[in-house]
Amino acid sequence: MKPIFKTLAIILITITPILLKGQHTFSSKETLFTNWIKRDGQASYVWGNNTHRVGALYQTYWYEIRNFACWQWTYDEIPTEATVTSVTLKFRAYKGNYQDNFTFSLHNIPYILNSPNIDFFNESNYNQIYLSPTLTPDANHNVFINQTFTAQTPVGQGWEVWNAVNNAVKSGNYFLTLGIRERINLLLPHWTISGYDLSVPTTQPCIELTIIYELPNTSVTVDQRLSNETSVDSVGLWNKLNSSFEKYSVPHTFDWEVISNTKKTLLANQNLLSYQKYIHWENNSQIDNNVVNHKTFQIYTYTSNLTSRLNSTQPDITIINEFLESPGLNPINDSIHFKDPWLIDFPDPLYGNALRNRGMDAPFKQRPSPFYPDYTTSYYGDVYKGVFLNQGITPQGQWQPPYYSVKADAVQDIPLSQTGRTHRFYFQGWSASPLGSAEFQYPDSLETPVVFKQEGATVQANLKGTQLSNNSNAYSKGSQRKFV
Structure with missing residues (x-):
């Protein structure tokens, strides 16, 4: 008796799903294949030579060979939501110069082909899903199998193949294992299975499975x-x-x-x-x-x-530093900070650097005081296009994002031309003018959400300076009262 090899041929195939007029096609030769062999009264085992074979073998004793093929896919290739519309199997069976007829059966095996401790020969005694008619070889002794199964195929004539594949897709297990047996009379020699188009030998994956499916x-x-x-x-x-x-x-x-x-x-x-x-x-x-x-x-x-x-947005909103000792004082280099969830300023690298806003992840941006988030003013390319009124607070007075936020520096050192000196200013809190034209969640904090209540609202960061008079005339032209 010739040596018997316990081998499993494992070959990986690259598979690409195809989209065609609303239907999707998965087409692949098997990713795993092997043969199992059994002598009457003895245990079955993997048998190989890395080929596809079915039928009878005589080497001192009689044996039966069965072939097993396993196809695997990913979710991207066949999603579990898919409904299979048709299944096609293609391969060639060949028995040298013999003109014997060929009848085979297909068996749905519920295990991936490399699963340990599974007797695949025994598994193919059950779960028969197809019995072919008797097939006659052509003049070159080839039997070509090209069979399509659909939901409309009659039960007992291949509907079970469609059903097995459809269930395999929806199960989320991402594989189909089929056992192939010769049926009726097993005559020597055994059959060799190879590619349908004769270009793929029996030593390679050669059984072509095509699944056409639709998605909801x-x-x-x-x-x-x-x-x-x-x-x-x-x-x-x-x-x-x-x-x-x-x-x-x-x-x-x-x-x-x-x-x-x-x-x-x-x-x-x-x-x-x-x-x-x-x-x-x-x-x-x-x-x-x-x-x-x-x-x-x-x-x-x-x-x-x-x-x-x-x-609608309002363009006539002002955000400004208000100097308590001198209302209306407008230094040239003081600043304020504003956070606008709708400001379009972020080039998104995931979308070709297309600009978008950032929602509540928007950063505070430093702006000169007074600051006007109006329709057209550009701040280094940022145009605010106005602000929404009553945005960020419910009718019941609850704060709810998205909302605008303002921020002040705790301390600002500002040179004043009126005194010829740099003075230090300290944040004292937020207010709005006219009274009630804006609402603050944390009016005493450096940073706070803000809701603009009416057009023409002015939001003020109130600052108190050192060594300054609180007389508004102190900074008028010609005044001698520069310090306190």
Whole structure:
């Protein structure tokens, strides 16, 4: 008897899913294959020569050989949400110069092929999912198998193959193992399995499995509305291939496939439209308080609408240092800090450095005092386009992000031309003019959220200086009262 090798052929194949007119195709030869052999009354075992074989073998004793093939995939190649529409198996069976007919069966094996302590020969005694008709070789003694199975294939004629593959996909196990047996009369010699197109030998992965599948989809209407509910302008959808946002006039309905990692990135208008600017997105009519724009949305089967909301802003807001000893004093080099969740200033490297705002992660930016976050003034390229009124506090008086914040320096050393000296100023707290035109969460803190209540509001960081008079005439031209 010739030597019997207990080997398992393991060969990895690169697999690429293909998208074609709404259908997806996974096509691959097996990633693992081996043979098992059994003599009557004896235990079965792995048997190889690294080939694909089925049928009878006689070496002093009679043996039966069965072939096993295992295909593996990833979630990206076949998502678990997929529904299989068809399964095709292709291979060639060959028995030298013999003209014997070939009948085979397929068996669904619930284990990946390299699983230890599994008798795969015994497993192929069960779970039969297909019995082929009797196949007659061609003039060159080849039997070509090219069989497609669908949900419409009759039960008992291959529906079970489609069902086994569909269940394997939805299970999330990401593999399919099939056992192949010769059936009816096992006549010497055994059959050799190789590639359908004759170019792939039996020593390599050669059984081609093609799975065509579809994914669930949902229709999502993307809109952008002014405060009067008028749809306006366009919204950008990120295109990975072009590395750019493609604009779509609104409202626009998209038909999107839905899997667990389906995400779409949208860009609302970033300019003023009718003196209104982007304030937030709504997801299924629910406000998203993370106001970052552009924004990435997870898409579910129940996602139906995504709407960018615009709202009016006020340009006549002032943020200023107020010098208690001399109201109206305006040094040339004092500063104030402002944090605006809607300021568009961040080049996002994940999206081709497209600019966006940062939401509540926005940094404080130092600005000259007085500071005007109006429609057009540029501060080193930053244009604020006005601020929203009553933003960040509920009607019940509860603070709720997103909101603006102001910040003052605890100490500022400011040279005054009126005295010819540098004076030190200390922060004393925040106030608004007119009274009540702005509200502060922490009016005595250097840093505090702020809500602008009305147009024309002036937010003041109150500063008290050293060696200064509190007489407002002390700094008028010709005054002799320079110090206290």
